[in-house]
Amino acid sequence: MPGGMTYDDAYAAWQRDPQAWWASLADGITWENRWDKVFDPSQGPYGSWFTGGSLNTCYNCIDRHVAAGRGGQPALIWDSAMTGRIENFSYAEMQTRTAKFAGALAQLGVDRGDRVVIYLPMVPEAAVAMLACARLGAIHSVVFGGFAAAELASRIADAKPKVIVSASCGLEPGRVIQYKPLLDAAIGLSSHKPDACLILQREQSPCALTPGRDHDLREAEAAGKPMDCVTVAATDPLYILYTSGTTGRPKGVVRDNGGHAVALWNSMQMIYGADAGDVYWAASDVGWVVGHSYIVYAPLLRGCTTIIYEGKPVGTPDAGAFWRVIAQHGVKVLFTAPTAMRAIKQQDPEGKLLGAYDLSKFEALFLAGERCDPPTAIWAADLLQRPVVDHWWQTETGWAITSGFRQFGLFPFNPGAGGRPCPGYELHAVDDEGRALDRTESGNLCVRLPLPPGCAPTLWQNDDGYRSAYLADFPGWYRTGDAGVIDAGGDVSVMGRTDDIINVAGHRLSTGAMEEVLASHVDVAECAVVGAKDELKGQTPIGLVVLKAGVNRPEREICAELVSLVRERIGPVASFRDARVVPRLPKTRSGKILRGSIRRIADGESVPVPATIEDPAALDEVGRALAR
Numbered sequence: 091m092p093g094g095m096t097y098d099d100a101y102a103a104w105q106r107d108p109q110a111w112w113a114s115l116a117d118g119i120t121w122e123n124r125w126d127k128v129f130d131p132s133q134g135p136y137g138s139w140f141t142g143g144s145l146n147t148c149y150n151c152i153d154r155h156v157a158a159g160r161g162g163q164p165a166l167i168w169d170s171a172m173t174g175r176i177e178n179f180s181y182a183e184m185q186t187r188t189a190k191f192a193g194a195l196a197q198l199g200v201d202r203g204d205r206v207v208i209y210l211p212m213v214p215e216a217a218v219a220m221l222a223c224a225r226l227g228a229i230h231s232v233v234f235g236g237f238a239a240a241e242l243a244s245r246i247a248d249a250k251p252k253v254i255v256s257a258s259c260g261l262e263p264g265r266v267i268q269y270k271p272l273l274d275a276a277i278g279l280s281s282h283k284p285d286a287c288l289i290l291q292r293e294q295s296p297c298a299l300t301p302g303r304d305h306d307l308r309e310a311e312a313a314g315k316p317m318d319c320v321t322v323a324a325t326d327p328l329y330i331l332y333t334s335g336t337t338g339r340p341k342g343v344v345r346d347n348g349g350h351a352v353a354l355w356n357s358m359q360m361i362y363g364a365d366a367g368d369v370y371w372a373a374s375d376v377g378w379v380v381g382h383s384y385i386v387y388a389p390l391l392r393g394c395t396t397i398i399y400e401g402k403p404v405g406t407p408d409a410g411a412f413w414r415v416i417a418q419h420g421v422k423v424l425f426t427a428p429t430a431m432r433a434i435k436q437q438d439p440e441g442k443l444l445g446a447y448d449l450s451k452f453e454a455l456f457l458a459g460e461r462c463d464p465p466t467a468i469w470a471a472d473l474l475q476r477p478v479v480d481h482w483w484q485t486e487t488g489w490a491i492t493s494g495f496r497q498f499g500l501f502p503f504n505p506g507a508g509g510r511p512c513p514g515y516e517l518h519a520v521d522d523e524g525r526a527l528d529r530t531e532s533g534n535l536c537v538r539l540p541l542p543p544g545c546a547p548t549l550w551q552n553d554d555g556y557r558s559a560y561l562a563d564f565p566g567w568y569r570t571g572d573a574g575v576i577d578a579g580g581d582v583s584v585m586g587r588t589d590d591i592i593n594v595a596g597h598r599l600s601t602g603a604m605e606e607v608l609a610s611h612v613d614v615a616e617c618a619v620v621g622a623k624d625e626l627k628g629q630t631p632i633g634l635v636v637l638k639a640g641v642n643r644p645e646r647e648i649c650a651e652l653v654s655l656v657r658e659r660i661g662p663v664a665s666f667r668d669a670r671v672v673p674r675l676p677k678t679r680s681g682k683i684l685r686g687s688i689r690r691i692a693d694g695e696s697v698p699v700p701a702t703i704e705d706p707a708a709l710d711e712v713g714r715a716l717a718r
């Protein structure tokens with residue numbers, strides 16, 4: 091990309107010739123064979139990028155930096171606030187580890203195209219395992235540690251892994267999470283069984299291995315025969331990442347190799363202003379898309395040093411933890427969720443703890459994962475005296491749809507807005523009939539097809555599911571599922587989802603999935619779950635249930651069971667702590683539950699009585715139940 095470009099120049103250059111734009115950026119990647127077509131509209135639900143090209147993503151993340159003489163540079167820093175340990179891994183060490191780990195997987199029969207489920211806490215082995223899969227051309231599917239056994243089971247059943255990589259335990263403040271019982275339960279529940287499991291024994295709580303199935307991860311890696319990078323097609327899947335859809339069944343978002351490498355490599359400089367040798371930190375979890383893209387792949391593709399942080403923004407040990415990590419490792423750019431900033435702000439509103447640290451290398455804070463409320467963005471900008479950039483994206487896109495761009499000079503600070511469309515995305519608000527609206531009119535945020543490289547080409551073995559979830563409502567567009575508005579200057583504000591997905595502490599969850607769990611309780615006739623505003627987590631779920639006729643057990647007892655049931659089936663990450671009994675749910679005359687009205691009541695808003703409501707008294711009953 092030519093230097094000295096403005097955002098408008100860059101966006102116009104992409105619009106003039108999208109294929110030439112992406113082809114020139116693809117030179118940042120080392121290809122085994124260059125592509126036949128930059129974009130082939132005939133492959134997949136909306137087309138595919140770099141068809142005919144071949145490469146290896148692990149080679150691009152690790153080996154080529156070693157080959158370029160930078161093997162001694164730190165590739166990955168593991169900073170565990172939970173254990174007090176810090177470990178550094180150079181690019182050369184990562185090459186040895188991923189090659190041997192790939193050997194261990196190959197020894198267990200993993201080959202190109204096979205799936206490997208990774209269920210690990212924030213340890214370096216998570217990145218090593220992901221990269222080892224990429225090295226072999228195997229497809230990883232990482233599952234977030236805060237999910238319960240049933241969620242892990244549904245992912246195992248869908249991905250059908252040959253091997254599962256896991257650990258004896260994870261560490262949360264004040265408690266050790268035993269992973270092994272969760273893993274065993276999930277394998278028991280799943281219709282598909284893996285051939286083998288590799289288990290990382292952590293000293294905080296080692297576990298017994300299941301004979302004939304489990305292997306000690308460290309021993310297997312040490313014995314692994316180093317494997318070279320396997321050449322794969324640009325369009326081959328690199329990974330599957332399951333994310334919440336509108337039902338209980340998670341969607342297997344697929345990422346390809348070629349488009350992903352190009353888009354992520356480019357984003358590091360264009361968006362974040364980070365290049366080889368810089369220390370870049372995404373304080374997220376490898377189980378989320380932010381972790382995939384910006385803890386593992388993008389920083390390593392660019393030759394940066396990345397950080398795996400096992401800890402929280404507060405309580406490990408205090409609200410200065412992020413400033414400590416930035417100072418200690420010389421972090422240039424931090425990417426985290428607004429919730430983390432709200433948590434720090436709550437505990438250290440004046441930012442007194444910041445004073446103890448040298449943040450001279452720190453240049454910018456990027457936020458995503460949920461809407462950032464303006465007071466939090468302003469607080470962070472005032473405290474840090476650095477640009478605070480809100481940018482909007484989703485698991486499906488894999489990188490930002492809208493952002494500020496450090497390469498082009500940032501836009502004026504506009505708290506509450508998420509920047510402007512990245513070159514690659516033609517974004518519009520469209521009405522319910524699929525007509526593009528004028529600027530300043532709110533509507534369904536949609537991207538004109540095709541999506542740029544890096545975005546999900548499909549769902550795992552489910553092209554039709556992809557079409558119906560994202561393409562069918564508005565032909566010619568990708569429906570993001572978010573509502574928002576583009577202002578007169580081009581800044582995009584994302585207001586919230588148009589479906590039943592909620593963001594709790596930056597974690598994407600489905601209220602539909604929670605309703606399925608509540609509805610399975612023997613005493614529940616019907617239910618509704620909505621996301622209500624929460625000072626810290628942005629949103630938290632609240633469940634309203636109608637009990638079956640004749641149930642006369644104490645309501646408090648039933649509600650406690652419902653809370654436990656969601657924790658047991660979905661996991662602690664759902665943060666489902668509030669269920670209330672109502673005599674009936676407010677519905678339209680055609681029987682549709684008025685979830686929007688319930689949510690507004692929960693948020694303390696005054697709610698006009700909808701013209702379509704069957705019985706207005708039901709709204710008052712909800713109000714009374716929520717006021718209890």
Ligand code: COA
Nearest residue numbers: 235236262374380402403427429430433459595596662663
């Ligand atoms: N493994 C097991 N359990 C986990 C987990 C994991 N990887 N991650 C979270 N949990 C558990 C927590 O321990 C908590 O359990 P509890 O109900 O027993 O207290 C529950 O899931 C809810 O977690 P969370 O919503 O994260 O709340 P918290 O109180 O533990 O922490 C914050 C609050 C603000 C510190 C935390 O949400 C945070 O760091 N947020 C940053 C946002 C973020 O990283 N988002 C990722 C997307 S970018």
Ligand code: AMP
Nearest residue numbers: 458459460461481482483484485584598
């Ligand atoms: P996930 O797939 O977990 O990344 O969640 C994606 C969803 O999070 C989006 O569809 C939005 O609803 C929300 N989201 C992510 N980033 C932002 C942002 N910067 N502003 C507003 N909402 C956001």
